Amino acid sequence: MRQFILILSLLQLAMILSGCYDRKELEEQAYVITIAVDKTDRDNIFRFTFEIANPEVGSSATTPSTNEPAQEMISVLGTDFLSATSTANSSVAKEITLEQVRVVIVSEKLARSKEFIHLMQSAPSTVDLKLNAQLVISKEKAEEFVRHNSPNLESRPHKYFQYMLDRARETGVIPDAPLVRFFQITEGDADLFVAPYASTVKKPKDSYGDEDSYKAGEIDFHGGNVTQFMGSAVFKEGQMIDSLTGEETRYIHMMDPTFPQQVILSTFVDPLEPEYNIAARVQLDKVKVKIDYKKNQTSTIDVYITTHLNIFAIPSTEDYMKSQKKRKILYDSIQKEILKNGEKLVKKTQEEYKAEPFYWSLHIRKKFLSIKDYEQADWSNKIYPNAHVRLHVKVASLEFGKTLRQSDIGRVRD
Amino acid sequence: MFPWQKQKTEAIEKRENRKISKNLKDNIAYLEEQYSYGLNYDFESKSVHGPTGKYHLLFYSTTVNTQQLSNHIVSPLLEVKKDIPINQILSVPSITPIKNMGEAEKGLNEGSVIIFKEGLAEGFEAKIQDFKHRAVEKAENEKTVKGPKESFTESLPTNVSMFRKKIPSKDLIVENINVGMRPAMPVTLIYERDLVNDEVLENIKQRIKNITVDNIRNVEILEQFIEERPSSLFPSMLYTERPDNASNFVSDGYIAIIMDNSSSCLIAPITIWSFFHSPEDRYLRWAFANFSRLIRAIAYFITLFVSASYVAVTNYHSQLMPIDLLLAIASSRERVPLPIAFEILLMEVAFELIREAGVRIPSPLGPTIGIVGALILGQAAVEANLVSPIVVIIVALSGLSSFAAANYSINHTLRISRFLFIAAASVYGLLSLLGAILLWVAYVVSISSFGVSYFSPATPSTKSTHDTFFRKILKNERWRPGFLNPKDWDKY
Structure with a gap:
């Protein structure tokens, strides 16, 4: 009996002491907020740039602010996330931890190369790295992107990325792309993965188009931070193949039932005075996708998009509110415009990419009894590119904000 | 069992069974010797010569009501003309005849007056005790806003x-x-x-x-x-x-x-639930009472687990924290020399010191506690970089919550358990904390109070008012607590 107790207490001791193995004091760790990865001239060796948050800046209202910068940036070579971390630790005093990584930035050059998928393979096995970190593709070198990015108002890096990504996702111009989604789609091997596209280098387009038919870097603005999040990078089989504009990304949001349904802001052509635009907040119901699968024939895909519009700017001062006839015109025109743009995007994916970024493969999987059947039918190569896609757009309701009638320009000018 | 004990008991029995004698002087001499008359300054032995005979009164002057003594005992004895039995003369509410010295002594000890009469082989015990005690005052430790205010007193x-x-x-x-x-x-x-x-x-x-x-x-x-x-x-x-x-x-x-x-x-x-219930829960209306129960339930969880969770999460599971909070804690801890577990323990012990001192301190010095507690242990400790501000908040919160307990008996249980949980959390994080909670709950469920399960009516479940976390509307409380198995279960 006594021996038994002794053994028990020794076991207890082992448990107690092994507890200390995992214990880390908070202030003894350096929290990485952003990881930027670049291609080097050697294969499978990457340049990792870690942006480490300085906890002392901006976290307390009472303690006097230090002169230290809000973040520290360190750039090392490595083959995967973990080995780069340990290399970086040779210069950073505190233990570097990847637990709080919010954003993984990958340069377009690396994303377009075959090595990208090898880099990403090391992410899930890195215990610390949480898979809900966002993947962002930068047009220029990722290291440059991180170094150029210097927001004036949100000096703490994690705040900047949190607000920036949340805001851009709300307007629908960039997609939600956690690392875990990359793996889901890439391993599913049927759909395209889209990731936010960003840049800090301005190359403005000459013409002013709609407010969202840009890609990152093309917007002409002055002042503020140079960083732009706009559009998306398209990945096929773990490799980037193209980039889409903000508007196209917005339509991906409309048609993909797995994205959280959000309210997005958009403009439409004023049907009565086409030189003006109408600004609206578009609220989407969950999109419904029905696939009529016919073996060895053209399958039909029906997509039902229902929107609720809240129109809050009619610069042409056309009175849509009072006239039922004009309202009908507006309904039809908006439906037509959404339909036209949607069909254009679908056509592009069918012909150019030969795969879709809407995660529709989820809807065809249930038509097959076994995974083998499904793989044989080959959604991405055979079914989708040849399928007949029909969009059904319905504007369910229109609201006109706070005003009850438009001001009469003629009378005002008079 | 032991020979000397036997002797002692025999002697006591012999003394107690001693008969009251007809000779007044014998009785008085015996009792005066037993009660150290003359040495005990409040032991009185008074003789009263009435028209019908000679009486003798024995009593402690400090335990009897002297007004009743003179009005209802001495005066009637002096005034009565006919020779009738004493218990019919005296107008005090309780007067009983006694046969032996044991009863006489018992009566004296309880503060009664013993009356003997010359030539009578029996005495009388008149119960006119007047032990001093507090008046009925307001409840001090279990205060309620709504409901009766009186409390028990030491009588x-x-x-x-x-x-x-x-x-x-x-x-x-x-x-x-x-x-x-x-x-x-x-x-x-x-x-x-x-x-x-x-x-x-x-x-x-x-x-x-x-x-x-x-x-x-x-x-x-x-x-x-x-x-x-x-x-x-x-x-x-x-x-x-x-x-x-x-x-x-x-x-x-x-x-x-x-x-x-x-x-x-x-x-x-x-059962354990009764410690968490205040009588006010029944006096307040249903919604108000349950709101106050909810607040108290939250307080129990805070006092038991908030410090331990802080230790576990910061030491082992920092990825669970929102990054703003994490960076705020990390920056405030940058200059703190102690590990988090010791930091928490230091402040918890400091809080216990304040509490203990607050109970013992003479009331004129009371305000000192506030100054020492708030300024020195709170603010100054933070400014001296001994503890981080968030720890002060957490410990203050858990300390404050422990006093939201409705009954003082459970207050210590909560406070000691809290230390157990902190120790558990510092060993293996949330894993060991959960283990400790599991053992703790298993123990509480397993024990019983005088044969009644400590956790009933939650488990084992019985018919009852179901007055555990929340109470029902009083009209719907049909059953008496079934775990007691009362003779009548039905309230209606």
Whole structure:
């Protein structure tokens, strides 16, 4: 009996002491907020740039602010996330931890190369790295992107990325792309993965188009931070193949039932005075996708998009509110415009990419009894590119904000 | 058992059985010697020469009501002309004849007046005690805003009268059991004859009778002699100073135990829920009472787990924290020399010191505690980089919450358990904390109070008022607590 107790207490001791193995004091760790990865001239060796948050800046209202910068940036070579971390630790005093990584930035050059998928393979096995970190593709070198990015108002890096990504996702111009989604789609091997596209280098387009038919870097603005999040990078089989504009990304949001349904802001052509635009907040119901699968024939895909519009700017001062006839015109025109743009995007994916970024493969999987059947039918190569896609757009309701009638320009000018 | 004990008992018995003699002088001489007349300054031995004979009074001047003595005993004895028995002369409410010296001594000890008459081989005991005690005051430790305000006081008759006032019924039994030897003190059990479970009652009576200690003077000591697990963290009797609370329990079939010299009573058997209930929960309306229950429930969880969770999360699971909070904690801890677990323990111990000192400190010095506690231990400790500000907040929160407990008996349980949980959390993070909580809950569920499961009616589940976390609307409370198995389950 006594021996038994002794053994028990020794076991207890082992448990107690092994507890200390995992214990880390908070202030003894350096929290990485952003990881930027670049291609080097050697294969499978990457340049990792870690942006480490300085906890002392901006976290307390009472303690006097230090002169230290809000973040520290360190750039090392490595083959995967973990080995780069340990290399970086040779210069950073505190233990570097990847637990709080919010954003993984990958340069377009690396994303377009075959090595990208090898880099990403090391992410899930890195215990610390949480898979809900966002993947962002930068047009220029990722290291440059991180170094150029210097927001004036949100000096703490994690705040900047949190607000920036949340805001851009709300307007629908960039997609939600956690690392875990990359793996889901890439391993599913049927759909395209889209990731936010960003840049800090301005190359403005000459013409002013709609407010969202840009890609990152093309917007002409002055002042503020140079960083732009706009559009998306398209990945096929773990490799980037193209980039889409903000508007196209917005339509991906409309048609993909797995994205959280959000309210997005958009403009439409004023049907009565086409030189003006109408600004609206578009609220989407969950999109419904029905696939009529016919073996060895053209399958039909029906997509039902229902929107609720809240129109809050009619610069042409056309009175849509009072006239039922004009309202009908507006309904039809908006439906037509959404339909036209949607069909254009679908056509592009069918012909150019030969795969879709809407995660529709989820809807065809249930038509097959076994995974083998499904793989044989080959959604991405055979079914989708040849399928007949029909969009059904319905504007369910229109609201006109706070005003009850438009001001009469003629009378005002008079 | 031991020969000297036998001699002692024999001597006592011989003395107690000594008959009262017809000779007045003998009786007086004997009692004056027993009571060290002359040495005991308050022991009085007075003779009264009335028209019908010679009387003698013996009493403690400090324990009898002197006005009653002169008006209702001495005056009638002096005035009576006919030779009638003493118990018919005197107009005091309680007068009993006594046969032997044992009874005389008992009466004297209890503060009665002993009256002898020349030529009569019997005495009389007139109960006109006037022991001093506090008046009925407001409850100090179990305050309520709504509901009766009076509390028990250190006098058995007063306390019993408060019970009788609340439950005016012939079924309310007030039963005495003597406990101890030097001298034997009565322990009073109060219960409703037609409700109480006889098994539980017999269990409690047996435990009281089995006490073999020289004396027990109040219920606080008695509690420790009759409880089942004296070293357990969980009390098995409820200690309350509110007569309204006690009578609520009695009218549900519980048993109240009171003693002279105690301004509180014990309720047995008890379940853990009763410690979390305040009598006000029944006086307040349904929604208000349950809101206050909710706040208290939150307070219990905070006091038990907030410090331990902080230790576990910061040490082992920092990825669980929002990054703003994480960076704020990390930056405030940058200059703190102690590990988090010790930091928390330091502040918890400091808080316990304030609490302990606050109870003991003489009231003129009371404000010192506030200054020392708030300024030195809070602000100055942070400024000196001994602890981080968030730890001060957490410890203050958990300390404050521990006082939201409705009953003081459970307050210590919560506070000591908190230290156990902190220790557990610092070993292996949330894993070991959960392990500790599991063991703790398993223990609470396994124990019982006088045969009643400590966690009922939650588990084992029985018919009852279901008054655990929240209470029902009073009209819907149909059953008496079934875990007590009262003689009558139905309230209607």
